[in-house]
Amino acid sequence: xxxxxxxxxxxxxxxxxxxxxxxxxxxxxxxxxxxxxxxxxxxxxxxxxxxxxxxxxxxxxxxxxxxxxxxxxxxxxxxxxxxxxxxxxxxxxxxxxxxxxxxxxxxxxxxxxxx
Amino acid sequence: xxxxxxxxxxxxxxxxxxxxxxxxxxxxxxxxxxxxxxxxxxxxxxxxxxxxxxxxxxxxxxxxxxxxxxxxxxxxxxxxxxxxxxxxxxxxxxxxxxxxxxxxxxxxxxxx
Numbered sequence: 001x002x003x004x005x006x007x008x009x010x011x012x013x014x015x016x017x018x019x020x021x022x023x024x025x026x027x028x029x030x031x032x033x034x035x036x037x038x039x040x041x042x043x044x045x046x047x048x049x050x051x052x053x054x055x056x057x058x059x060x061x062x063x064x065x066x067x068x069x070x071x072x073x074x075x076x077x078x079x080x081x082x083x084x085x086x087x088x089x090x091x092x093x094x095x096x097x098x099x100x101x102x103x104x105x106x107x108x109x110x111x112x113x114x115x
Numbered sequence: 116x117x118x119x120x121x122x123x124x125x126x127x128x129x130x131x132x133x134x135x136x137x138x139x140x141x142x143x144x145x146x147x148x149x150x151x152x153x154x155x156x157x158x159x160x161x162x163x164x165x166x167x168x169x170x171x172x173x174x175x176x177x178x179x180x181x182x183x184x185x186x187x188x189x190x191x192x193x194x195x196x197x198x199x200x201x202x203x204x205x206x207x208x209x210x211x212x213x214x215x216x217x218x219x220x221x222x223x224x225x226x227x
Contacts, residue, residue, distance in 0.1 A: 043215075048213050090159070108156075108157050
């Protein structure tokens, strides 16, 4: 699985509580991404990072924040979880996209349920 | 709007037959395409990719065909095996950008 570990694998939390998901990679890739996957939708980008402390928003970033203090770790935080954030969250890594086409490599996901 | 294979059809094939999974993309500026396999409870797994300067690329038991004229991508799996049962989806990207557009995929069921 391209050396990507997501934790926890499953999480149940209550509405209004903060939640942090962790992604750890051993590939030394600069680019890391957080996606969510919901029935009827393709994977949708939440945030991405192009280096330590360098992050940017994706298409569904509202309600989420990220941090990257080390190359290998990318954290996704839901400041105050809502039921609409119940989803499966995937972390991905890639080589720099300007290198002529770089596939994303994914972790095995975190299934988050907000009750 | 941009879309890549929004519907999730199911393709059932007999073990040993060839499978063809199709994908339509809508962004004519996309020039890099990827096929993924996703098994239940796992993350998407990279299968094969193709750049727009090619119309065919082969891997081990898989072939990707790209038709830029009609903005169509297909994945062919030779001698389909039970382990090929999964959801397959394509993704498109414009080289140099972080934006990858994913479809919802096609479920492949291999019948014994």
